[in-house]
Amino acid sequence: MSNSGLVITTDLAASAMRGLMSKGVEHAERTMLQHEQVSCPVTHYFGPGIYIRELRMSAGVLAIGHRQKCEHMNVLIKGRVLMLQNDGSTTEMSAPATFVGQPGRKMGWVLEDVVWQNVYATDVRDINTLESMFLDKSDAWGEVDVLKAQAAHAAHQATREDFQSMLAEYGISAETVWSQSLNESDQIDMPMGSWQFKTDASPIHGSGVFATTDAPAESVVGPARISGKRTPLGRYTNHSPTPNARMELLPNGDVQLVLTQPVRGCRGGENGDEVTIDYRQALSLSGVYPKGTKP
Structure with a gap:
């Protein structure tokens, strides 16, 4: 556009x-x-x-x-x-x-x-799946998208290195993280309603969460954990040493994803900003801290 x-x-x-x-x-x-x-x-x-x-x-x-x-x-x-x-x-x-x-x-x-x-x-609630079901994106679009994704991936090398540092600080193996990510026993769909984000391939790692509308700081993106079950926000939100969001524990024990900085939504058919958190902050909600430290 x-x-x-x-x-x-x-x-x-x-x-x-x-x-x-x-x-x-x-x-x-x-x-x-x-x-x-x-x-x-x-x-x-x-x-x-x-x-x-x-x-x-x-x-x-x-x-x-x-x-x-x-x-x-x-x-x-x-x-x-x-x-x-x-x-x-x-x-x-x-x-x-x-x-x-x-x-x-x-x-x-x-x-x-x-x-x-x-x-x-349809009863499907995953945006990426829905786009594949109903939309056919052209070769021209795909070529531009690949070039932008390659450039963005290279720009996030420091982010991936910080993720590895975070794992070392907590004594967590990458294999443990990957296994937990794939565990479907504690995953649920987003509840019905209106949502202003999507999951898609991330230049940081794997899949990520992307804004589809502009939103100010302190906006609630949506629930990340409901009654102990992870939504797509709980599964796919990537780590960053310079995050634009945080996980917030609610009085009933659920967790929601909240922006800490303004984000941009879709431009043309492109995804908006990727929504990220610092996993250190998310782990602290569960009482997990780096090795050798006390809260």
Whole structure:
């Protein structure tokens, strides 16, 4: 997604989209990915048999969506957007509007701030799995994503080294940590409701937790442990010597993940900031401290 920063007419917007699409949607996507991506917060809603993916976009944004694999309900709650059709014609959509979207990709120019919901029938609650089920991401997207992931991985070497130092301080082996991570006997899904994060491949290690909307410090990301069971927040939140969150023990014994710094959410289709904690702080909640020390 990119933002022109200009207020333009619908005729000019239509002409710009046709020009960008003249060599096909993947060429248009590659061109757009060369530019800085703009904020597009995503909130995930879960109920019995239903998943709603809510996207917000500001006026002036030009957006190309990932390919939708199946037909599903779409709800335009707020705003106006000029949609480019496959034959080169355009259709202006205004809220409120509800329609069944067909498989394929959408391209549109946001004329007024938009709130758009994609509604899917499913009981799955893992965002990464849901994206694989319903979205097909292009080769162009994948190539850019791999390059960014490689650069980010290299940038986190000091973080991985601090993790090893933390294990040595506590006398914990990496094998013990890995075994506990894979233990499914104490894991549960996130409860139904609305969530503003996802789990995905992490440049730090394995999988991590990523913000999907901007959020200020002291925001509650969600429950990490409920009645002794780990949620995805409890399993996948990675360690960092410079964390942006902490684990917080509640009076009933549950644990929640709370931001200590502001985080950025999704930019274009990219994940937001990874949410991290210092495992030393999390271990202290269970009364575990470095070898040879007392609380």
